[in-house]
Amino acid sequence: MARLPTRREIHPTENMRRLIEPRSIAVVGASPRQGSFGERTLANLYAFQGVVYPVNPGYEQICDRRCYPNLRALPEVPDCVIIATPKEAVEQTVAECAALGVGGVIVYASGFAELGSSEALDAQARIIAIARAGGVRLAGPNCSGLLNMHSGATMHFLDGYAGKPLRPGPVAVVSQGGGIGYGLLQAMDRGIPFGYFLACGNASDVDVCDYIDFLIGDDRTRVIVAFMEGLSDGKRLLKVGQRALTADKTIIVCKTGRSAAGAQIARSHTGTMVGSAEAYEAAFRKVGIISRNYLDDVLETATFFAKVGRPRSSGVGVVTTSGSLAVMAADLGGDLGLPLPHPASGTRERLAKVLPSFATISNPLDTTASVLRDLGLFKECVAAMAADSAFCALTIPIPYAQPQAALDRAKFICELAADLDVPICIAWTSEILDGEATRIYEQDPKVAFFRSMRRCFEAVRDWQWREGVRQRSRQHEFDPKFAEARSQVEALLGTARSELRSLTERECKRLLAAYDIPVTRERLCADTEAAVAAARDIGYPVALKIESPDIEHKTDAGVVRLGLVEEAALRQACQEVLQTAQFIQPPPRINGLLVQEMSPSGLEIVVGARYDKQFGSVMVIGLGGIWVELLNDVSVVLPPVSTEDAVTLLRNLRGRRLLDGFRGSPSIDVSALGSLISRISKFIVDLGDNFSEMDINPIVVTGFNAMVVDALIVPSGLEATSKTKG
Numbered sequence: 001m002a003r004l005p006t007r008r009e010i011h012p013t014e015n016m017r018r019l020i021e022p023r024s025i026a027v028v029g030a031s032p033r034q035g036s037f038g039e040r041t042l043a044n045l046y047a048f049q050g051v052v053y054p055v056n057p058g059y060e061q062i063c064d065r066r067c068y069p070n071l072r073a074l075p076e077v078p079d080c081v082i083i084a085t086p087k088e089a090v091e092q093t094v095a096e097c098a099a100l101g102v103g104g105v106i107v108y109a110s111g112f113a114e115l116g117s118s119e120a121l122d123a124q125a126r127i128i129a130i131a132r133a134g135g136v137r138l139a140g141p142n143c144s145g146l147l148n149m150h151s152g153a154t155m156h157f158l159d160g161y162a163g164k165p166l167r168p169g170p171v172a173v174v175s176q177g178g179g180i181g182y183g184l185l186q187a188m189d190r191g192i193p194f195g196y197f198l199a200c201g202n203a204s205d206v207d208v209c210d211y212i213d214f215l216i217g218d219d220r221t222r223v224i225v226a227f228m229e230g231l232s233d234g235k236r237l238l239k240v241g242q243r244a245l246t247a248d249k250t251i252i253v254c255k256t257g258r259s260a261a262g263a264q265i266a267r268s269h270t271g272t273m274v275g276s277a278e279a280y281e282a283a284f285r286k287v288g289i290i291s292r293n294y295l296d297d298v299l300e301t302a303t304f305f306a307k308v309g310r311p312r313s314s315g316v317g318v319v320t321t322s323g324s325l326a327v328m329a330a331d332l333g334g335d336l337g338l339p340l341p342h343p344a345s346g347t348r349e350r351l352a353k354v355l356p357s358f359a360t361i362s363n364p365l366d367t368t369a370s371v372l373r374d375l376g377l378f379k380e381c382v383a384a385m386a387a388d389s390a391f392c393a394l395t396i397p398i399p400y401a402q403p404q405a406a407l408d409r410a411k412f413i414c415e416l417a418a419d420l421d422v423p424i425c426i427a428w429t430s431e432i433l434d435g436e437a438t439r440i441y442e443q444d445p446k447v448a449f450f451r452s453m454r455r456c457f458e459a460v461r462d463w464q465w466r467e468g469v470r471q472r473s474r475q476h477e478f479d480p481k482f483a484e485a486r487s488q489v490e491a492l493l494g495t496a497r498s499e500l501r502s503l504t505e506r507e508c509k510r511l512l513a514a515y516d517i518p519v520t521r522e523r524l525c526a527d528t529e530a531a532v533a534a535a536r537d538i539g540y541p542v543a544l545k546i547e548s549p550d551i552e553h554k555t556d557a558g559v560v561r562l563g564l565v566e567e568a569a570l571r572q573a574c575q576e577v578l579q580t581a582q583f584i585q586p587p588p589r590i591n592g593l594l595v596q597e598m599s600p601s602g603l604e605i606v607v608g609a610r611y612d613k614q615f616g617s618v619m620v621i622g623l624g625g626i627w628v629e630l631l632n633d634v635s636v637v638l639p640p641v642s643t644e645d646a647v648t649l650l651r652n653l654r655g656r657r658l659l660d661g662f663r664g665s666p667s668i669d670v671s672a673l674g675s676l677i678s679r680i681s682k683f684i685v686d687l688g689d690n691f692s693e694m695d696i697n698p699i700v701v702t703g704f705n706a707m708v709v710d711a712l713i714v715p716s717g718l719e720a721t722s723k724t725k726g
Contacts, residue, residue: 010236011137011210013217018103019137019206020146020198020214022079022153023050026071026102028093029084030054032062035159037084037108039063041145043162047152053078071096080104082145082155087111087123090141094127098134105131106155107140113202114142128204143201144178147185149194150220156199158182169193170222170306174211176200176229180295184225187299190434191443195221209236216240216249223250223306225298229257234283234614238638241287245470250305252290254298255280278636279612282619286638288469290462297455304448304459308423311392311464315341316457317385318364318395321371325397325429325453326364332453338461340364341390350384375412382413386420393460394420397427397453406430406437417446425460427453472642485514486686493690497715501549506594508711512696515683517676519708522596528574532567534595541565541598544573546581550588552712557584563598570595599709602702603658603668607677609639609684609694611716617684621646621677623655624698631655639681646674646681669704676706692716 025045031038038056042063045052054062057069068074071081071093077100083093087109097105112124124141131138139146145156149168154161158178167188175181178199185197195218198211208226215221224244231237244251255277284291290305292298316338318329333340340363343351351361354377359368365385371378386394396413398406417424425448426441433451441449450456489511496503503511509519523534524547535542546559554560558580561573574593581590604624612618615638622634635649647670650659661667676699684694693714700709 008233010213010240011206013214016104016137016206016210016214018079019139020104020148020196021151022104024053024076024078024080025050025153025155026053026055026074026078026081027084028055028071028081029089030056030059030062030067032059037157040157040159040162041082041084041155044154044156044158045152046162047154047166049152071100071102077101080106080153080155082106082108084108084157091123091127091130094136094138095130098130098136101134102136104137104139106143106145107138107201108143108145108157109140110142112141113204124202124204131205138205139199140201141204144182144199146199147197149196164188167191167193168195168220170195170220171225171302172196172198172215172218172221172223173225173227174198174200174208174215175227176203176208177227180227184299190439192299192303203232207231209240212240212251213243216244216247221249223252223302225302226251226253228253228255231614234279234612235616238283238287238615241283241289242473245288245473248470250290250466252292252298252302252305253284254292254295276612276618279615279618282636282638283615285469288466288473290466297458300448300450300455301459301462303442304425304450305463307445307448308393308463311467312422313390313392314464315339315390316393316395316460317343317388317391318397319367319382319385320364320397320399321367321369322397322399323366325399326366329364329395329397329453332457336457336461338457343385344388344390347384347388351381354380375409379412379416382416383420386422391422392464393423393425395425395427395453395456395460397429399429401430401432401435401437403435406435407440410437410440414440414444414447417444420446423448425450425456427456429453472644482515482682482686485511488514489686490690493687493713493715497717499549500718502552502715502718503713504547504549504591505545505710505712506547508713509708511713512680512683512708512711515679517679517683517708518706520596520599522594524591525593525595527593528571531574531593531595532570535564535567535570538595538597542570543596543598544570544577545594545596546577547591547594548581548588549591551584599700599707600702602700603665604698605673605701605706606634606695606697607680607699608696609687609691611689611692616689617687619681619684621649623653623658639684641678641681643671643674643678646677647671650674666703668701672704673701673706687713690716692718
């Protein structure tokens, strides 16, 4: 059977509603047998506000509910059907749902695409084709279920949930697998609220992006946590990410499958291709998605974002009774690039009136042990720091906890937080990890609780970063100035693709120049005499290269000569490279001799790109030479980028000190370089899906000037054999 295409549009919200917010639910495979999926599913629907229909021809009644022999016997067409049967009955049941006009289906059974076999892939394709033909949204197969805490539609088979109080809240969780998400939901036992948990299993019809898009439109949801192994179409993630940014809904992604071993396990787990880890991270940064690599970072980050608004400034204030924690906070702020500005003069004067004379008034503020005996003094310190406009949040590290004193202080801080204009972040460093005091903090709507100062500072840093992305967010706009250049790009790449070759260096530069990107002056010459004439016009010194569509790596092939300062040297070089080319096998096509101006020595920059099957163009920026070849010192981003964003990417490189001059080397105009990189990024966007790889290496930068010295573009359908060219 032909398998369905992986690329499609996001399912409309109204098309998803009957699956996620059903008014009636049928459980096919319902059972009274203790521990069966059918029995657990019925038990877990204890709080559902709608109607539940057990379906099983073997019973007339189950758990005090009338049981029906089949879906056609129900008094109404259910909004959602949970298929809790073995795999063999799934296809027939889905067909019945499609014929009746059911809105959504959840398939528990495994044994489909995650197995990877042709038979299993075809079986999954058949049920999806049936569901889509009938307008049925399908979660699964291999799906653990969906939970809607607002309506009590907790449609899943896990044990131990029946009868527990539901705590609806602003955090929603979506996941490909079930166990990791259910583990997070167990925080409800500590009083932490959740609104939804939505699993997609093999994501054959409904996937993580569909769920995220639905939740963006849900007024009760502020934060969306996504556990993600991979996607079939990453561009859909960019689309919902941009929509979330516009709606000011925070998305936090914990992406697994970053390593080769993890990727292989993910493929066997849900049948998902995980894609490039660098491309995913670049996509997250593009649309302001918060990325967390470790599970223990996720919940605290999510509850923080659910409790805060928009940061009013970039600084963070720290108030503590521990001098050691004050030093630790200052170190950590420096490590993470999180500003801890000095309190304003008015704040210092206010604090000086209440603190002992031996107290050091700074940020972090060590209040000394005096506040332990006087909560009023502590309140005044916190209020003074909170009133300082330099701070967007206050962090209060708690070094230890004595049960009653910790409880009293927790109640006091939460009461105090209610009247402040900035959020309070508790950095709990005590090894008493759970107790009455910690639960008071976790449940308070204005206090964010962290069991690590690192996680606390990272959350605040990412809060500020996301706001910056939101404010700068914009789509790539068509620039009519480059309309003709864009047509040249498509035509030249089409020609090269038909000839099964990469673009020559000269062709690449011609396209770049059409986008106002400076390139070296050069001329293609038929023979030595023409090369000598070209060198006179260009001016010595010059470089000489063989131009051939069959020689991508000219330096390795020995057909490059650099720094030729006179005619005699040029003539000798022409003879040498032409002779060398005769020994290359198979014999290459020779277009001629390429004479180029020699670029001055300067800082070398590399800009590369490749076309990623999931996210489209992925751009790489780095320092040339050892920095990129040995140390892999690069920034990865999805184009286009603004000048400001390009400068930030350059400043994030480990070798960034070279930009400002190092050991006698001159500094460069980083803003001008950022503007050049921004233009290159627009060029990459206009390449569309017509290329597979691009390498501009190097761009030589001297002071205020930058020039492309060499470039390679490989059309789609072809691959370069190496990253090194001549």
